Amino acid sequence: MKAPERVLLLFHLGLALFFLLPAVLLLLLLRTLGAGPATAVLAGVSLLLISQLTAFLYRIGHRGSSGGRILRLSYLTLKLLQAARMLPEYAPEKMVIAMNNRRILGKAGGFRPERTLILLPHCLQDHTCPIRLTFDPDACRRCGRCPVAGLLEVRDRYGTELAIVSGGTAARKVVRETRPDLIVAVACPVDLSLGILDVSPIPVVGVLNQWINGPCFDTWVDPAELEAALALFLSGPAADSGAKSS
Numbered sequence: 457m458k459a460p461e462r463v464l465l466l467f468h469l470g471l472a473l474f475f476l477l478p479a480v481l482l483l484l485l486l487r488t489l490g491a492g493p494a495t496a497v498l499a500g501v502s503l504l505l506i507s508q509l510t511a512f513l514y515r516i517g518h519r520g521s522s523g524g525r526i527l528r529l530s531y532l533t534l535k536l537l538q539a540a541r542m543l544p545e546y547a548p549e550k551m552v553i554a555m556n557n558r559r560i561l562g563k564a565g566g567f568r569p570e571r572t573l574i575l576l577p578h579c580l581q582d583h584t585c586p587i588r589l590t591f592d593p594d595a596c597r598r599c600g601r602c603p604v605a606g607l608l609e610v611r612d613r614y615g616t617e618l619a620i621v622s623g624g625t626a627a628r629k630v631v632r633e634t635r636p637d638l639i640v641a642v643a644c645p646v647d648l649s650l651g652i653l654d655v656s657p658i659p660v661v662g663v664l665n666q667w668i669n670g671p672c673f674d675t676w677v678d679p680a681e682l683e684a685a686l687a688l689f690l691s692g693p694a695a696d697s698g699a700k701s702s
């Protein structure tokens with residue numbers, strides 16, 4: 457099975473399993489109240505079908521389906537499966553990131569650069585660099601030893617906001633203060649998926665960083681990959697010129 461199909465299957469499976477217990481309880485309740493077996497089973501199955509319809513509405517970006525909550529329910533159920541060693545590591549997190557990115561594709565091209573925040577983890581910074589960037593990313597001397605230099609150049613070309621944060625709490629604080637219309641976030645699977653769920657309904661384009669030196673240490677992201685996401689989602693001349701230069 458290909459990766460996109462696996463992600464879809466996991467998303468639907470998570471929601472179906474979440475509603476399985478309520479469906480069984482409903483069936484038993486109706487039987488206790490004297491309903492016939494066919495009626496009780498039909499009610500339980502209807503509940504499961506509603507969960508799948510809700511998942512489908514989320515997939516197609518329907519405004520009425522409460523995206524963040526739907527994604528969270530599926531994620532939490534899959535985490536239980538993962539805890540029981542029935543799913544590979546980071547499968548629930550990668551499901552959240554992929555489903556989120558897929559859903560917001562429908563909004564591509566509609567965001568203003570000045571209302572867009574590039575959110576980066578501090579582990580992208582070379583560990584030998586003595587400069588503290590979490591207060592002021594522009595303190596970077598752009599020596600090129602780590603991807604921060606290239607990412608700042610992308611920020612400059614597009615005219616977006618950019619912040620480098622030390623963790624989830626700091627990220628939430630920056631989001632509260634800047635109140636962006638769009639976040640392009642780079643992080644590991646766990647931080648990225650939790651961030652996406654936490655800041656909902658603010659749209660987040662998730663880009664995974666690469667652990668070329670192990671987790672949380674001198675990680676890497678290709679500035680061109682981030683630029684491609686910006687070019688896709690931003691509107692106006694800055695996005696057009698950026699897309700041409702990439």
Ligand code: SF4
Nearest residue numbers: 585596597599600602
């Ligand atoms: S690019 Fe910036 S953050 Fe990275 S090592 Fe050089 S000065 Fe430090």
